Amino acid sequence: DAKTTQPTSMDCAEGRAANLPCNHSTISGNEYVYWYRQIHSQGPQYIIHGLKNNETNEMASLIITEDRKSSTLILPHATLRDTAVYYCIVGGVNAGGTSYGKLTFGQGTILTVHP
Amino acid sequence: NAGVTQTPKFRILKIGQSMTLQCTQDMNHNYMYWYRQDPGMGLKLIYYSVGAGITDKGEVPNGYNVSRSTTEDFPLRLELAAPSQTSVYFCASSYSGLGEEETQYFGPGTRLLVL
Numbered sequence: 001d002a003k004t005t006q007p008t009s010m011d012c013a014e015g016r017a018a019n020l021p022c023n024h025s026t027i028s029g030n031e032y033v034y035w036y037r038q039i040h041s042q043g044p045q046y047i048i049h050g051l052k053n054n055e056t057n058e059m060a061s062l063i064i065t066e067d068r069k070s071s072t073l074i075l076p077h078a079t080l081r082d083t084a085v086y087y088c089i090v091g092g093v094n095a096g097g098t099s100y101g102k103l104t105f106g107q108g109t110i111l112t113v114h115p
Numbered sequence: 116n117a118g119v120t121q122t123p124k125f126r127i128l129k130i131g132q133s134m135t136l137q138c139t140q141d142m143n144h145n146y147m148y149w150y151r152q153d154p155g156m157g158l159k160l161i162y163y164s165v166g167a168g169i170t171d172k173g174e175v176p177n178g179y180n181v182s183r184s185t186t187e188d189f190p191l192r193l194e195l196a197a198p199s200q201t202s203v204y205f206c207a208s209s210y211s212g213l214g215e216e217e218t219q220y221f222g223p224g225t226r227l228l229v230l
Contacts, residue, residue: 032217034217034218036219041203041224042223042224043119043205043207043221043222043223043224044158044205044207044219044221045221046218046219046220049217049218087157091217103158103160103217103219104160105150105157105158105159106157107156107157108157
């Protein structure tokens with residue numbers, strides 16, 4: 001699986017958009033970009049995923065660059081409850097052409113939303 | 116649906132004791148996973164299963180055993196508890212391990228303290 005690089009921490013004002021970057025320069029053509037978050041002491045929560053196109057759901061938007069080497073998770077109107085650790089993960093098909101769904105969780109980005 | 120449930124929520128073990136962490140999912144998912152998370156760190160995969168009767172090692176399997184006799188249940192066994200196994204354990208499941216269907220759903224976790 002490709003490795004990802006994220007900033008250690010970010011701050012955001014409540015009501016503003018939070019833009020969380022992720023670099024995944026070694027991503028292969030059939031690997032997806034996944035975003036999860038973990039609110040203190042809870043299990044990780046799925047947010048969104050994408051392959052090539054930008055994606056949007058009720059929680060967030062995912063912008064993937066054309067070369068797929070980086071992406072940005074956008075929380076359009078951050079609230080205090082969005083304070084969490086956000087994980088950018090690349091996963092999908094391994095070299096053998098099959099996948100067992102392994103997600104490699106790095107350190108993630110600690111997002112703090114301020115009043 | 117209850118999703119992924121884990122029991123117990125918290126447990127204190129003495130060195131050398133054994134215990135089983137329970138995990139059940141009611142989403143008819145084929146894939147199930149066990150992760151551990153040490154303080155301030157990301158999640159590390161212990162074992163995973165792609166279906167009933169099939170299990171395989173993840174990144175940190177030493178000191179643990181698993182079984183998968185049914186689709187719903189994936190218990191994690193600690194045979195001889197050691198202080199290094201003090202951690203929070205998360206169980207997760209996904210429909211499959213392929214691309215779009217890799218989204219993993221996590222349980223609330225089991226906090227284990229080995230003294």
